[in-house]
Amino acid sequence: MAIKRVAIIGLGLLGGSIGLAAAKHSPDVVTTGFDADPAARKAAAKRGLVNKVYDSASRAVDGADLVILCVPVGTMGFAAEAIKDALPKDAIISDVGSSKQSVGEALRAALPDFCVIPAHPVAGTEQSGPEAGFAELFEHRWCILTPTDNAPDDAVQSLSKFWEELGSKVEIMDARHHDLVLAVTSHIPHLIAYTIVGTASDLEDVTRSEVIKYSAGGFRDFTRIAASNPTMWRDVFLTNKDAVLEMLGRFTEDLTALQRAIRRGDGDALHDLFTRTRAIRRSIIEQGQDDERPDFGRADHGPDQSP
Numbered sequence: 001m002a003i004k005r006v007a008i009i010g011l012g013l014l015g016g017s018i019g020l021a022a023a024k025h026s027p028d029v030v031t032t033g034f035d036a037d038p039a040a041r042k043a044a045a046k047r048g049l050v051n052k053v054y055d056s057a058s059r060a061v062d063g064a065d066l067v068i069l070c071v072p073v074g075t076m077g078f079a080a081e082a083i084k085d086a087l088p089k090d091a092i093i094s095d096v097g098s099s100k101q102s103v104g105e106a107l108r109a110a111l112p113d114f115c116v117i118p119a120h121p122v123a124g125t126e127q128s129g130p131e132a133g134f135a136e137l138f139e140h141r142w143c144i145l146t147p148t149d150n151a152p153d154d155a156v157q158s159l160s161k162f163w164e165e166l167g168s169k170v171e172i173m174d175a176r177h178h179d180l181v182l183a184v185t186s187h188i189p190h191l192i193a194y195t196i197v198g199t200a201s202d203l204e205d206v207t208r209s210e211v212i213k214y215s216a217g218g219f220r221d222f223t224r225i226a227a228s229n230p231t232m233w234r235d236v237f238l239t240n241k242d243a244v245l246e247m248l249g250r251f252t253e254d255l256t257a258l259q260r261a262i263r264r265g266d267g268d269a270l271h272d273l274f275t276r277t278r279a280i281r282r283s284i285i286e287q288g289q290d291d292e293r294p295d296f297g298r299a300d301h302g303p304d305q306s307p
Contacts, residue, residue, distance in 0.1 A: 015070030016133025074235035139167030
């Protein structure tokens with residue numbers, strides 16, 4: 001089935017970037033959009049994030065072949081309910097959320113008679129809002145689809161092709177496995193970043209001005225990650241709590257082992273760990289998922305910190 005009309009609900013970083021990427025890579029696709037925030041709708045229209053911005057979600061999805069919900073994962077069910085009566089019966093319903101089990105369950109509960117194929121483009125920055133979107137966001141990045149076993153093959157293929165045309169590499173994955181993988185590659189790192197920045201700001205023996213003035217590169221990267229959208233990340237941790245808690249338990253055990261090595265002066269254990277982790281960094285660069293240039297070559301759009 002051909003996707004010729006795409007409705008985007010939520011015109012922030014991801015939704016806006018989808019619209020801009022479609023205009024760049026798939027100019028024959030007509031895009032419509034809606035955002036619950038009037039100021040965001042105005043900004044989206046001014047930037048031309050989609051072909052037409054509507055003042056209601058129902059109007060935006062009218063006639064759509066594909067509807068992509070780009071809202072916080074905690075509100076996916078509400079967003080789906082709002083468009084249920086206006087959806088074309090053959091439309092594909094998808095999303096961009098970072099938690100796939102909970103989102104899939106919410107969407108299928110709200111839209112039991114529709115084709116629901118959850119998706120997660122593993123791309124983003126710490127910026128948010130209509131002004132943050134750019135057409136190149138998804139290029140050379142993974143987009144993970146988590147369809148159920150009974151999802152129509154042609155619909156899965158059509159959605160895969162759509163994301164590939166935006167520049168993404170597509171992977172099909174079980175929703176539970178996705179949530180475990182993203183818990184360790186994205187969610188836990190964000191949780192650590194929020195924690196370390198919070199700890200630094202609360203230190204009684206170090207002033208906040210000193211923390212800012214003498215920040216080394218590592219702490220600056222933590223503050224960049226910790227600057228991500230608070231509403232989005234609150235919902236991510238609440239909706240993917242099982243996987244996050246499982247991985248957080250493993251991390252806590254490893255951190256305790258590291259603490260023990262430092263206390264005992266076990267330099268060999270520390271060196272072995274740092275050697276192994278350095279190899280992971282090299283593998284990420286070799287696979288084209290990052291850049292080894294200074295500041296990771298990210299001068300234009302900022303670093304890739306997807307949820």
